[in-house]
Amino acid sequence: MKYRDLQIQTQREAPNNARTEGFSFLVRAGYLTRENIPMKLGEYALDHLRNLSNDSSVFISQLSLATIGNENETFFPIASGSIEVAHCPSCKYTERLELARFAKPVGAEHTPSLPLEKVLTPDCNTIESLANFLNIPKEKTAKALMYTRISDGKFVFVVIRGDMQLSEVKLKAQVGNVRPATAEEIVSVGAAAGYASAIGLKEALIVVDDLIPQSQNLVAGANETGYHLKNTNYGRDYSAQIVADLIQAKAGDTCLNCGNPLSVLFGIVLANHNEYDFENILLALAETHHDDKGLTFPHSAVPFDVYLMHLPSKELDTRAKAEEIYLAVQNAGISVLFDDRDERAGVKFNDADLIGCPIRVTVGEKGLKEGMVELKLRKIKENQLVPIENIVDQINSFLN
Numbered sequence: 001m002k003y004r005d006l007q008i009q010t011q012r013e014a015p016n017n018a019r020t021e022g023f024s025f026l027v028r029a030g031y032l033t034r035e036n037i038p039m040k041l042g043e044y045a046l047d048h049l050r051n052l053s054n055d056s057s058v059f060i061s062q063l064s065l066a067t068i069g070n071e072n073e074t075f076f077p078i079a080s081g082s083i084e085v086a087h088c089p090s091c092k093y094t095e096r097l098e099l100a101r102f103a104k105p106v107g108a109e110h111t112p113s114l115p116l117e118k119v120l121t122p123d124c125n126t127i128e129s130l131a132n133f134l135n136i137p138k139e140k141t142a143k144a145l146m147y148t149r150i151s152d153g154k155f156v157f158v159v160i161r162g163d164m165q166l167s168e169v170k171l172k173a174q175v176g177n178v179r180p181a182t183a184e185e186i187v188s189v190g191a192a193a194g195y196a197s198a199i200g201l202k203e204a205l206i207v208v209d210d211l212i213p214q215s216q217n218l219v220a221g222a223n224e225t226g227y228h229l230k231n232t233n234y235g236r237d238y239s240a241q242i243v244a245d246l247i248q249a250k251a252g253d254t255c256l257n258c259g260n261p262l263s264v265l266f267g268i269v270l271a272n273h274n275e276y277d278f279e280n281i282l283l284a285l286a287e288t289h290h291d292d293k294g295l296t297f298p299h300s301a302v303p304f305d306v307y308l309m310h311l312p313s314k315e316l317d318t319r320a321k322a323e324e325i326y327l328a329v330q331n332a333g334i335s336v337l338f339d340d341r342d343e344r345a346g347v348k349f350n351d352a353d354l355i356g357c358p359i360r361v362t363v364g365e366k367g368l369k370e371g372m373v374e375l376k377l378r379k380i381k382e383n384q385l386v387p388i389e390n391i392v393d394q395i396n397s398f399l400n
């Protein structure tokens with residue numbers, strides 16, 4: 001391909017909306033617009049990745065990316081990612097945060113069940129205010145969340161420990177799609193908003209987190225505004241149709257596999273089973289493979305192995321010679337981007353660095369007089385002069 005055919009537009013300045021260096025370089029090198037739309041060069045790179053994925057079942061592992069994942073999904077951690085992923089740095093357990101499992105902190109000793117006791121708790125309609133008012137830790141409270149199932153209008157009453165957060169994704173996996181219950185629906189099952197518990201409800205599907213049966217003497221709502229019950233106990237005072245893990249993990253929770261703390265990372269999805277997100281893969285490549293001058297794509301990922309350019313000159317027709325080399329390199333099956341513009345050397349060198357092909361070949365007047373062209377690897381500072389007739393062999397020796 002020729003530079004002009006691809007209508008490449010490079011930019012000196014980083015776009016001011018760039019949240020990562022990888023994205024910034026993809027825009028500056030002319031792969032993407034600032035609005036994250038692939039330009040011609042970007043489309044070319046994406047097609048290259050698509051072709052690679054057809055040829056190999058271990059496609060992503062060839063791209064030298066620090067991915068994390070599980071048997072279903074492969075993620076790339078990146079600050080601009082929109083997906084939160086729980087990850088264990090020790091055993092590599094990885095799962096979307098809302099689905100991640102963790103070892104819940106069960107109290108050390110099993111305390112005997114104490115009798116129920118109704119207590120006045122004015123203005124305690126949150127776990128925070130309740131725990132403060134009674135001067136107890138949040139883990140000694142039960143939190144109620146009330147929903148209505150979309151499919152049949154069934155009232156769904158959820159109980160989790162007061163120090164935990166519900167994962168709605170986990171809840172929906174148990175009961176189907178739900179929406180928050182309305183005030184009328186809450187009254188109709190005999191509950192009171194802000195002071196609700198599962199005790200004595202009519203016609204509700206009761207779903208409790210699996211930590212609840214292991215937690216004794218919790219403070220829960222009395223289903224009467226302004227009152228709570230002390231010492232509620234699952235099994236004695238109420239039971240549930242569903243007991244399951246309903247809790248969203250957070251950073252520092254204990255890995256269920258190995259007992260080490262989980263991290264929570266932002267990421268993007270590169271693959272879901274064998275469905276690839278090629279735009280995300282291109283971003284992951286740029287994020288991983290760049291230096292302060294531009295992209296440094298690896299041979300395995302790059303749409304062009306060689307950036308070929310001529311330095312315009314007065315005495316010799318460097319462009320015609322470059323054209324010959326272009327054809328010879330292409331005929332040898334090597335992918336090459338030919339910068340055929342009559343631009344100054346500095347402009348072309350900068351663009352070559354930005355675009356990030358592994359090998360740069362420069363046809364200049366000085367070398368040409370001795371039958372030589374300059375060859376430079378993108379990641380190495382020094383260049384070397386190579387006799388024109390050896391250029392294909394020399395390129396191949398770097399690629400293989």
Ligand SMILES: [Zn+2]
Nearest residue numbers: 088091255258
């Ligand atoms: Zn682990």
